[in-house]
Amino acid sequence: MSKDAHVGPPLWLLAELTYECPLHCAYCSNPTDLGKREDELTTEAWLDVLTQARELGSVQLGFSGGEPLLRKDLETLVEHGRQSGFYTNLITSGIGLTEKRIKQLKAAGLDHIQISFQAADPELNDAIAGRGKAFDQKLKMAEIVKSEGYPMVLNFVISRQNIEQIPQILELSCQLNADYVELATAQYYGWAFDNRDHLLPTQQQLRHAEATVNGFRDQQDNAGPQFIFVTPDYYEDRPKACMNGWASTFLTITPDGSALPCHSAKILPLDFPNVTEKTIADIWHKDFSFNHFRGESWMPQPCQSCDEKEKDFGGCRCQAFMLTGDMNRTDPVCSKSDDHHLITEAIEQAKNPTAPLKHRKRVADIALMKL
Amino acid sequence: MTHAPNVPKMNTLFRLQFEKAQGCFVLLYPEGMVKLNDSAAEILQQIDGLTSVDEIQHQLQQKFPQAGDIRDDIEEFLATAQAKRWISYV
Numbered sequence A: 001m002s003k004d005a006h007v008g009p010p011l012w013l014l015a016e017l018t019y020e021c022p023l024h025c026a027y028c029s030n031p032t033d034l035g036k037r038e039d040e041l042t043t044e045a046w047l048d049v050l051t052q053a054r055e056l057g058s059v060q061l062g063f064s065g066g067e068p069l070l071r072k073d074l075e076t077l078v079e080h081g082r083q084s085g086f087y088t089n090l091i092t093s094g095i096g097l098t099e100k101r102i103k104q105l106k107a108a109g110l111d112h113i114q115i116s117f118q119a120a121d122p123e124l125n126d127a128i129a130g131r132g133k134a135f136d137q138k139l140k141m142a143e144i145v146k147s148e149g150y151p152m153v154l155n156f157v158i159s160r161q162n163i164e165q166i167p168q169i170l171e172l173s174c175q176l177n178a179d180y181v182e183l184a185t186a187q188y189y190g191w192a193f194d195n196r197d198h199l200l201p202t203q204q205q206l207r208h209a210e211a212t213v214n215g216f217r218d219q220q221d222n223a224g225p226q227f228i229f230v231t232p233d234y235y236e237d238r239p240k241a242c243m244n245g246w247a248s249t250f251l252t253i254t255p256d257g258s259a260l261p262c263h264s265a266k267i268l269p270l271d272f273p274n275v276t277e278k279t280i281a282d283i284w285h286k287d288f289s290f291n292h293f294r295g296e297s298w299m300p301q302p303c304q305s306c307d308e309k310e311k312d313f314g315g316c317r318c319q320a321f322m323l324t325g326d327m328n329r330t331d332p333v334c335s336k337s338d339d340h341h342l343i344t345e346a347i348e349q350a351k352n353p354t355a356p357l358k359h360r361k362r363v364a365d366i367a368l369m370k371l
Numbered sequence B: 001m002t003h004a005p006n007v008p009k010m011n012t013l014f015r016l017q018f019e020k021a022q023g024c025f026v027l028l029y030p031e032g033m034v035k036l037n038d039s040a041a042e043i044l045q046q047i048d049g050l051t052s053v054d055e056i057q058h059q060l061q062q063k064f065p066q067a068g069d070i071r072d073d074i075e076e077f078l079a080t081a082q083a084k085r086w087i088s089y090v
């Protein structure tokens, strides 16, 4: 049976150019196996990916990673993306950015730069990022980004490490004249899943943080940054509508050219196609992995007979897999799921972490450090 | 009704463009997209930071003579667009 009748285009194309990164955030959602730099796609391959995706109807293009600035061909890719009609977004840690590069990117047609911050002061920021002077560099770059006329979007990943700083974060965002500010609680994928016990805030912390943001918003009077607060679904009764539905809107291409319906799907026991072997149209419309969780026929109970299945599509496949070991099950976040106790247990366990916090590092780097 | 020389201009955060795959005009902004209906797209296309609301009305009236009085529609849309920060006034 074809599930393809109503599949729209992959509106959102996320180009993960490299998993290399100068920072070591413990909340990083990159895979814990970071792959090899030699396996990264060539410039030509990326240009071809952009052309094909645009023809298929993609319109938002995100350059991310890792740290996309580490690719010397970033400007070339931006230029091609912009000229083909994409809205081009650069998602960066700000490390490796210079005034010159900000201007070059602007000339290449880059529409928007999103800089991530780890906290509102140098001490905490650099401790979370695992690198000295990171905060000062980010601050400087944020100012130049703004003065070059880019929309300024800041992203703070919120975790137990920085959740007590919400008032200072709001203040810093105003000082920097940000247009949008995402306060997104860490999602537990990749490194963040291994570090969950250290990252997951308590429900009380979250309520407090959200109330602080709401209070601030109320007195903003439609001026200043727009704050977007994203809570982790661990404290919800219903799962998030993951990726707006499997392979409905989002297409991620990883550094080595794997095509995924979401940036974390590589962990699933499915064979994902590679852009060096198949066209984007074939991947999007025909590949087994992309069709696998489209529609409703794959759904288990209780989702199959649930009247909310069009709202959340049964939740996140990766979360189901990571928590239950079976990607076909209902997302355990759902209170109707037989596995919901896994979430309650995770929340309990996070109160007393047993394993040490693991900063994101390459296995090879760790081996070197031990020498 | 105000007929002051109020001149709307696009918020530079937003980019107006025709999307073939959607068959309509869209507004693009950081990590997002809004699809526009035909009249919204017609109005936004007239906005250049120089043309006043009166002039926009006049131009659209000439382009669509059969549409009748469109002043209220234009003002209503501009109010929405301003609330959504797509436009501001010069």
Ligand code: SF4
Pocket (backbone or CB within 6 Å): A021, A022, A023, A024, A025, A027, A028, A029, A030, A065, A066, A067, A093, A116, A360
């Ligand atoms: S989360 Fe931190 S370590 Fe991971 S890619 Fe982003 S900046 Fe680098």
Ligand code: SF4
Pocket (backbone or CB within 6 Å): A238, A239, A302, A303, A304, A306, A307, A308, A309, A310, A312, A313, A314, A315, A330, A331, A334, A335, A336, A337
């Ligand atoms: S049972 Fe399934 S479809 Fe129903 S609310 Fe829970 S996750 Fe969503």
